[in-house]
Amino acid sequence: MSISHPVRPPEPGDRCLRIRAGLVCAGVASIFILLGWRLVHLQVREHGRLQAEVELHRRTETLDASRGAILDARNRLLAVDEPVQKVIFDCNYLQSGEKLADAIEKSENMSSLDLRHTFSLEIIQQRYIAHMARLCAPAMGMTEQEFQEKVSSRLASRPNSQFPICRKISVADALKLRDALESAGFGRYRENVGSQGSLIFRNSFDRTYPANVPLTHIVGAFGEPPTLKAGDQPRPPQGVAGVEKFFENSLHGTDGEREYEIDGWRNEIPAYRGHLIPPRNGKNLRLSIDLGLQSLLEAELDATGPRQGEVYLDELNAERVIVVLFDPATMGVRAIGCRDKVHGVEKPLLTNPVSEYLYEPGSTIKIVTLATALNTGRVNANTVIPIPNGGYYNGGDVSPIRDEHDDGPLSVADVLVKSSNIGAFELARMQGSVRFEQKIREFGFCQKTGFESPVESRGWTAGNERGDRTGKMTLETLSRVAFGNAIVVTPAQMCGALGCIINDGTLRPLHLAESWVDDRGNHLEAMDRPEPPQIISARAAEVVRRAMLQVVERGSGKPGRSQLFEIAGKTGTARKATTVIEKGRAKQKYIPGDVICSFIGFLPADKPRLAGLVIVDQPKSPKHSAYGGHIAAPLFRRIAEKAMAYYEVAPQFSPEVRKLPQAAANTPARAPLRPTSR
């Protein structure tokens, strides 16, 4: 389809055209060279910076591990993680003026376009944050100012980051918050990505303590630990007291992590999922605590009543009362009760008195003195110990020792029954200070027992407060340690010693943790505990147990005698050393009238089912004499009888049978109605 067309001869303008065409070609080439240079600049020199921008699409999500539950001995929940929502603030969202203006146009009563046309992004960001604070802060449990400060400071320091603005909000509150945000125009909640505007809702857990009794002194607490220095970033929540802190590593588990990329609509891109580390939940811990018994103990400590012969806490006006109940067979603590003048519902006790409280045990330690003496084989229950006339020893080798009663020479068993200080001293001296001190330490005193509490006191003897002068106990110290002075112990150590005597001389330290269990409470893993050593002979232990029974039946512990069970125990009354400031220096000093009354015992005496320790620190009661036998023993008996009922242990005696001989001539009743059952 060609048209016949002659070739035109060169025209005058053609030369100009060729020159100008050459210029155009050169211009086009220059433009392409410039574009090429720009590409090299972007793709070689700026590559790192721009790649970093793309990397911002990559997110790492922490998958919270559920903290292990804490159960009581019967698998009742003491502490458990409850599902909640964690709210994360996405600062990236604040980079889009359009999105922010769309969100606040309703609240600002101004169109999105006008907002963007009128204000800078910075101002729109501030207004958005202010509106969000108004809606979110109350639901998140913070003030609007706190919310704004949190977001603004993060936006200034890391504008492309996400951070948890609220670690826990209940699922119901989260739903309400989403509705409120939606109705205020802040966008709809997007189920697939869990986000709504700048907020991202993630599943998390909150620690709850479902038990209806105060357990902070045992279980402890979970929360943000105090910062070490002012201005430090808050540390992640963790166990801050009690078992929660002691077993932090095992209970906490390991949080998982998930790496993923998001597209421009903030949806996850499945093809570019990164690594996935599933969370490993914390292990579930079963304690030896029995919630039922703990509740019972708490109720008994709070009880008030007019019954004759009973001791109630409100009458004692004591500084502190500590009650420990444990199973002598396993040495697991069943209940720990504590009342003092400082702590209560408002200010819960966060320390476990069993391992942290230090006191002079007084005569309760005579069970150890007696046991160690009997263990030597040089004395038996009937060996007579000379007691000087008047119950006053002043041999010159040690400071004078006085007994409460002038009983004359006493058998070894009666040294315990009558609670003779001189007798105890003689029994200790008989062993020699080195051996006696060694035995004291073998019983677990003056050292940590491994009780499951973040803080455990070691205790000490006079002259060896740091514990580095072992084997050098003086006779003077021995003379006081023998009846519970010049030695400071913890309830855990004292209970351990009692357990040793109950368990035929085998020392198992008192413990709180029983085993690791699965989610259904089935046993998974036992606690790692060493083989219990034999401290004294079974024979010696038996003699001490019998003597302890007599202590309650006819000795200093008589007010603790039960009409239902044979209780074996030992009373203690020790002067209380108080720190006073003298000449600008702190000093431990005994204040007249300040005593610590205690009772340690178990029941039924022949087949011990429950053992315990009651300590009443500094009682000021006009109604009761300040002796362990008068204050601590009846308290123990009242609690122990209720505990036996709780354990459905049939009484050894009927109340009538126990009353009659007691009323007649203090003759011990020896007529069990039914055999003891566990």
Next chain:
Amino acid sequence: MSRGLAGFLVISVLLLTALGFVMLQSTGAYSLEGQADAMASVSRQAAWLMLGLGVAGILAFTDYHLLERWAWPVFWVLVVLLILCYVPGLGVTKGGASRWIAVRIPGVGNVQGQPSELAKITAIIGLAAWCTRFRDRRKHILWGFIYPLGVIAVPVGLIAGEVDLGTASLIFLACAGILFLAGTRLVYMAGAVLLGGVLLGATINQIENRKARVTAFLHLDDPDVSKLKAEIKDMNYQQTQAIIAIGSGGVDGKGLGESRQKMYYLPLPHTDSVFAIVGEELGLKGTAGVLLLFAMAGLCGMGIAIQAPDRFGKLLGFGLISLIVGQAAINIGVTTGCLPNKGMPLPFISYGGSNLFSCLAAVGILLNIHRQTRLAEDDFEIHPR
């Protein structure tokens, strides 16, 4: 040599078109309209390609001098089509621009077209014909400058009114190039450029939206942009994301189909921003290759134009190749942040049937110019003068 020019031009165009299909396959799923069926856009583009190749083939074998004869009737037909874009019911408005007309064809459905794409070619043909016809008066201010500009102003004005300032500017630049080559006095052109610059500046200053766009461009790399009005930062969004896409590709690229920016970060990844995705997926090697192919096509086209047997052929060839190369340069310039943001497809690569069709048609005409040159050379060898 002249045979080689046509061959290189065809190879460049085919390679660019093939790359366009590859990139469409990669990005089609992330276009807003392409989510439902990613392959639908590929098949639509393939249909336009077939049509374009057919028309290019016809034009390659149709003496371009016929265009000189039919230049004005076709020119005015296109002007009418441009007017139809404003007619409610026929004109289709998308994103605030009324660039399309839709016709319902029984059995096929709605077929949309962009008359401005064809108007580009007819404007070039018309102006080339004018400059050839009035070559003796090329230095006259009225016949060589004012009148031709006035005629071209009709379609350019209509396209600008659609609102398609990019295409209007491109036609205007190509026409200015033709006048420059035709021998219009430089002093007139310099005066016009000066006057146009002043008028453009004044217009931009008057229209808030345009002013904001220029401000946004001037603050493209400003870290304190958040202190400016929020809309200004939003206006930079597309260019910022395009630069991130190109830069993150590095030298080797992330691999075909591995672009992240196309996933709803970068708007229009299959049309105006496709070059950024080429940069991200194929790296500097890919972008440099595209640049070289366009440069090769441009040089080949200009080589063909300069060897054309007559003045009309030269001016027409230059006009058409500068349309293609200019459009490519503007697109790449915008994508790399060298020019203010302006939506314009990348010839042969961007998704868009009308543009592909008009570019292929332009290549067909260029090939015919080349063919006529060869015929004239053969004729000269048989009948030397």
